[in-house]
Amino acid sequence: xxxxxxxxxxxxxxxxxxxxxMTHLKxxxxxxxxxxxxxxxxxxxxxxxxxxxxxxxLDTPGGLSSSMREIIQEILNSPIPVxxxxxxxxxxxxxxxxxxxYAAHVSVMAPGTNLGAATPVSMMKPPDVKDLNISxxxxxxxxxxxxxxxxxxxxxLRDRNISWAIQAVKEGKSLSAEDALKxxxxxxxxxxxxxxYKAIEGKSVIISNKKINISEKGVKHLSYQPDWKNRIxxxxxxxxxxxxxxxxxxxxIFFELMNPGSIYPGVIGLISGVLALYALNLLPxxxxxxxxxxIGIALMIAEVFLSGFGILGIAGVVSFALGSLLLFDxxxxxxxxxxxxxxxxxxxxxxxxxLLLRFLIKSRHAKAVSGIEEMIGMxxxxxxxxxxxxxxxCHGEIWYASSKTELKAKETAFVxxxxxxxxxxxx
Numbered sequence: 001x002x003x004x005x006x007x008x009x010x011x012x013x014x015x016x017x018x019x020x021x022m023t024h025l026k027x028x029x030x031x032x033x034x035x036x037x038x039x040x041x042x043x044x045x046x047x048x049x050x051x052x053x054x055x056x057x058l059d060t061p062g063g064l065s066s067s068m069r070e071i072i073q074e075i076l077n078s079p080i081p082v083x084x085x086x087x088x089x090x091x092x093x094x095x096x097x098x099x100x101x102y103a104a105h106v107s108v109m110a111p112g113t114n115l116g117a118a119t120p121v122s123m124m125k126p127p128d129v130k131d132l133n134i135s136x137x138x139x140x141x142x143x144x145x146x147x148x149x150x151x152x153x154x155x156x157l158r159d160r161n162i163s164w165a166i167q168a169v170k171e172g173k174s175l176s177a178e179d180a181l182k183x184x185x186x187x188x189x190x191x192x193x194x195x196x197y198k199a200i201e202g203k204s205v206i207i208s209n210k211k212i213n214i215s216e217k218g219v220k221h222l223s224y225q226p227d228w229k230n231r232i233x234x235x236x237x238x239x240x241x242x243x244x245x246x247x248x249x250x251x252x253i254f255f256e257l258m259n260p261g262s263i264y265p266g267v268i269g270l271i272s273g274v275l276a277l278y279a280l281n282l283l284p285x286x287x288x289x290x291x292x293x294x295i296g297i298a299l300m301i302a303e304v305f306l307s308g309f310g311i312l313g314i315a316g317v318v319s320f321a322l323g324s325l326l327l328f329d330x331x332x333x334x335x336x337x338x339x340x341x342x343x344x345x346x347x348x349x350x351x352x353x354x355l356l357l358r359f360l361i362k363s364r365h366a367k368a369v370s371g372i373e374e375m376i377g378m379x380x381x382x383x384x385x386x387x388x389x390x391x392x393x394c395h396g397e398i399w400y401a402s403s404k405t406e407l408k409a410k411e412t413a414f415v416x417x418x419x420x421x422x423x424x425x426x427x
Contacts, residue, residue: 021051024055026056027039055196056082062097094114112177151169177189245276248269285327289325296322375418401422404426
């Protein structure tokens with residue numbers, strides 16, 4: 001009897017077991033490994049809460065092909081309808097976002113949005129190559145053909161415009177929301193979410209050869225937010241953060257080597273370096289850019305120790321800036337390192353090494369304050385003469401000394417040089 005009562009109470013206070021629910025997910029920004037992880041967990045959350053549909057609000061400039069394919073796999077294997085809505089007004093579903101729109105069971109766009117420009121971009125591709133029909137390598141042709149086949153299969157699966165999908169990949173074409181609806185690239189247009197709910201009411205989709213009707217009557221809306229792990233991953237895979245961590249790692253370790261035992265720079269540099277390596281492992285980057293950054297740092301350090309009259313330092317800053325610009329590609333990641341950030345690090349590095357250079361030059365011309373060199377030019381007082389040598393008082397100590405000129409007791413002289421443990425004096 002108690003068990004039956006507990007079951008009834010559980011059913012009474014857990015409406016998700018019998019009420020229709022829609023899980024809301026939001027993608028804003030570049031498609032990255034963090035985005036893929038968020039979508040995977042969001043779909044699992046939807047299944048756990050018995051959602052009858054999933055709504056993804058999308059606004060992306062594109063991103064990584066590998067992360068995009070992972071997201072599309074989640075969509076294609078979903079047992080419930082997935083609606084992708086490009087919003088708010090002014091948003092876009094460019095590059096990777098276009099593939100996702102083709103994969104969705106229902107694709108919807110708000111007025112004033114656009115999609116397209118789905119040409120795959122390689123990190124090793126020269127930035128000025130625009131005509132894909134003329135300047136493509138064999139590897140690039142393979143990538144483009146693979147992408148064409150992929151988006152074509154998605155278009156055939158969802159019965160959407162195949163010819164335009166091929167043009168979006170091959171020629172990088174884009175469409176407005178109105179034209180996308182006109183040419184059969186998307187299913188619906190909606191000014192806001194309320195209009196979206198009305199538009200998809202009763203719409204049928206095919207999943208696993210079964211016809212499913214989407215119903216919004218009495219639906220309960222659930223919103224899934226990324227957890228702390230996903231937020232940290234999202235931060236680390238931001239190109240700006242990865243770049244900052246890389247710089248902190250390089251300079252932290254450099255300062256520790258310059259001042260062994262200072263601890264803090266070394267610890268900060270080591271932690272930042274490990275996090276930077278983790279981020280670079282997840283993000284595609286240019287090895288040429290990374291090498292140029294390290295060459296730039298090496299040249300600036302060489303300027304300090306070799307005194308290259310500024311040539312090494314200037315070359316180092318130029319190499320550092322070029323490497324920073326080439327490290328990540330905006331067309332591949334959907335975002336790039338901020339130019340002000342690159343400029344700030346370049347100028348800060350230059351200023352630091354100039355100050356360090358001036359300090360070292362001054363220290364070379366400064367008078368020694370310890371050791372044998374410090375005794376040259378010091379004033380001493382003669383105590384007595386023993387044979388050919390004198391006993392003198394120097395630095396609170398008694399030293400033997402010699403002199404080419406005759407000296408008397410209590411007479412002062414200056415140290416001219418040092419021969420072993422004997423001082424050479426002059427009047």
